[in-house]
Amino acid sequence: MGPDAARPVVSGVxxxxxxxxxxxxxxxxxxxxxxxxxxxxxxxxxxxAPSLFGLTAxxxxxxxxxxxxxxxxxxxxxxxxFVGLANWVDVLTDETFGNSMFRTVxxxxxxxxxxxxxxxxxxxxxxxxxPGSGLFRVxxxxxxxxxxxxxxxxxxWILAPYDGxxxxxxGTSTEWLSSPELAMPAVAGVTIWSQVGYTTLFFLAGLSAxxxxxxxxxxxxxxxxxxxxxxxxxxxxxPTMFFVLVTGVISAFQAFDxxxxxxxxxxxQSTTDVIASxxxxxxxxxxxxxxxxxxxxxxxxxxxVVITLLQQRFFARRVTYDLS
Amino acid sequence: MSGGLTYLVLIAGALLTLGPFVLxxxxxxxxxxxxxxxxxxxxxxxxxxxxxAKLFGGAYGFISPIAVTAQMVAVVLVGQLVFSIMAAYAFxxxxxxxxxxxxxxxxxxLMIPQVVTVIPLYAMMSAAGLRNTFWALVLPxxxxxxxxxxxxxxxxxxxxxxxxxxxxxxxxxxxxxxxxIVAPMSRGIIATLAIITVVSHWNNFMWPLxxxxxxxxxxxxxxxxxxxxxxxxxxxxxxxxxTVAMAPLLVIFAVFQRNIVNSISLTGFK
Numbered sequence: 001m002g003p004d005a006a007r008p009v010v011s012g013v014x015x016x017x018x019x020x021x022x023x024x025x026x027x028x029x030x031x032x033x034x035x036x037x038x039x040x041x042x043x044x045x046x047x048x049a050p051s052l053f054g055l056t057a058x059x060x061x062x063x064x065x066x067x068x069x070x071x072x073x074x075x076x077x078x079x080x081x082f083v084g085l086a087n088w089v090d091v092l093t094d095e096t097f098g099n100s101m102f103r104t105v106x107x108x109x110x111x112x113x114x115x116x117x118x119x120x121x122x123x124x125x126x127x128x129x130x131p132g133s134g135l136f137r138v139x140x141x142x143x144x145x146x147x148x149x150x151x152x153x154x155x156x157w158i159l160a161p162y163d164g165x166x167x168x169x170x171g172t173s174t175e176w177l178s179s180p181e182l183a184m185p186a187v188a189g190v191t192i193w194s195q196v197g198y199t200t201l202f203f204l205a206g207l208s209a210x211x212x213x214x215x216x217x218x219x220x221x222x223x224x225x226x227x228x229x230x231x232x233x234x235x236x237x238x239p240t241m242f243f244v245l246v247t248g249v250i251s252a253f254q255a256f257d258x259x260x261x262x263x264x265x266x267x268x269q270s271t272t273d274v275i276a277s278x279x280x281x282x283x284x285x286x287x288x289x290x291x292x293x294x295x296x297x298x299x300x301x302x303x304x305v306v307i308t309l310l311q312q313r314f315f316a317r318r319v320t321y322d323l324s
Numbered sequence: 325m326s327g328g329l330t331y332l333v334l335i336a337g338a339l340l341t342l343g344p345f346v347l348x349x350x351x352x353x354x355x356x357x358x359x360x361x362x363x364x365x366x367x368x369x370x371x372x373x374x375x376x377a378k379l380f381g382g383a384y385g386f387i388s389p390i391a392v393t394a395q396m397v398a399v400v401l402v403g404q405l406v407f408s409i410m411a412a413y414a415f416x417x418x419x420x421x422x423x424x425x426x427x428x429x430x431x432x433x434l435m436i437p438q439v440v441t442v443i444p445l446y447a448m449m450s451a452a453g454l455r456n457t458f459w460a461l462v463l464p465x466x467x468x469x470x471x472x473x474x475x476x477x478x479x480x481x482x483x484x485x486x487x488x489x490x491x492x493x494x495x496x497x498x499x500x501x502x503x504x505i506v507a508p509m510s511r512g513i514i515a516t517l518a519i520i521t522v523v524s525h526w527n528n529f530m531w532p533l534x535x536x537x538x539x540x541x542x543x544x545x546x547x548x549x550x551x552x553x554x555x556x557x558x559x560x561x562x563x564x565x566x567t568v569a570m571a572p573l574l575v576i577f578a579v580f581q582r583n584i585v586n587s588i589s590l591t592g593f594k
Contacts (some may be wrong), residue, residue, distance in 0.1 A: 301437065
């Protein structure tokens, strides 16, 4: 029921009551008088004050500060020194940061397609509604509830060369995390492992929202299971797919915890030195160059804003299929 | 694909998902001697709590990180729920100038990632002399979250205006209407938000890592990371630490699994 539908009823109730009782005692739920409007404004200000303070002090103000920091040289010890765009020039021409951008894109490009495809595959299997599907659904989400840092530490042991579980099982001594060729696949693999179940849930919800008549109609027309999936279900999953891809890409661009646990200090030959890890190292570990780190953080922010805006452009062009 | 093959794939997925957990729990309950001499798949024999005793005993002092994390989560949870509920009510049920613009501002802040704010927050906390204090851990998060405000507003809007008008006629003020009518009617989403908040702050790593130093205000994730880097080869001890770090949330998950699983896809929480 929309607010507009409720309005006439409410005003009717209020008017009939107000003729019997005193007018001041019957404020309806929408503004009628200037006094009422003022009271609502005051109340709103009181209710919003704490969250507005938090938002301003800890989300908006930091954005201004990080912009200011990016224009300064600051090593936490000596006083800040204004350097103009020096940090920006530095960061944008710097090989280390270029490498981090490349590693991040590589990470996102390895994680997202596999995570999405596996999540969709499992969701399709679960959506058949076989007995026990509920239990599998719960099991698959377990990694996602745990701290990425703790999971990273667990996998660091599993992938350890001599006493790790994986090498132990296979009778090998592969240096998963210290070889430049294997570190990135290992880090991406652990991330995929922890995210697949979460992705599955969204596809499962999307699949269950597809009206049974649509699928039945296609089957009556002679479509087989394969055709039903590719021609009917997948296109109807558009909005879900979109949500999963966009939120997945945004969070993969910021990945830090599990990468920090698995391959500290940027990994072997900086092969897992993704942006978030570079920012941390630059600012707080060894680098102590907060100006440069701030410029890097703003580059990452700009990338994420562009992704979000592209998403809205895409949404405006309607990827959804209207079923009504 | 036949039913049998479907089950085979689903079971393989479940084994791959649970395997690392089972292996790490088993290792946590093994003696270092058994760990060094037997394959990883062997169950602990005998089951020993020696790693946990070491972990909680003098040298590693793992009690403190648990206490600090629990306090941090409690303060953030109460603050976020109360202040987000208040803001959501204002946006859903009150009429005031600039409401839509302000709500848009709340939504826009959802785009701001944590990795962008940690450096300026660090600068702010240093300037305020709050580095390495309890307040530095909770202040940035305890005044509500735009995401919670957004979700709650959607639900508060579905509370019928007639009901609120009726409560007004009966003499209830907005404060009472909020806490005795609107909030109880949105129990489900509030419970979901509570779980989201507990999970994400229990697991939070980057901000505590940056803003605290030493043992005093170390949270569980930071303590686990430090233990791992200091005692790299001592895997039975390290796996005891990861078990302790994950166990509380796994217990919460076991109790509320149906609600959590059902609400994730509704709220898209992360």
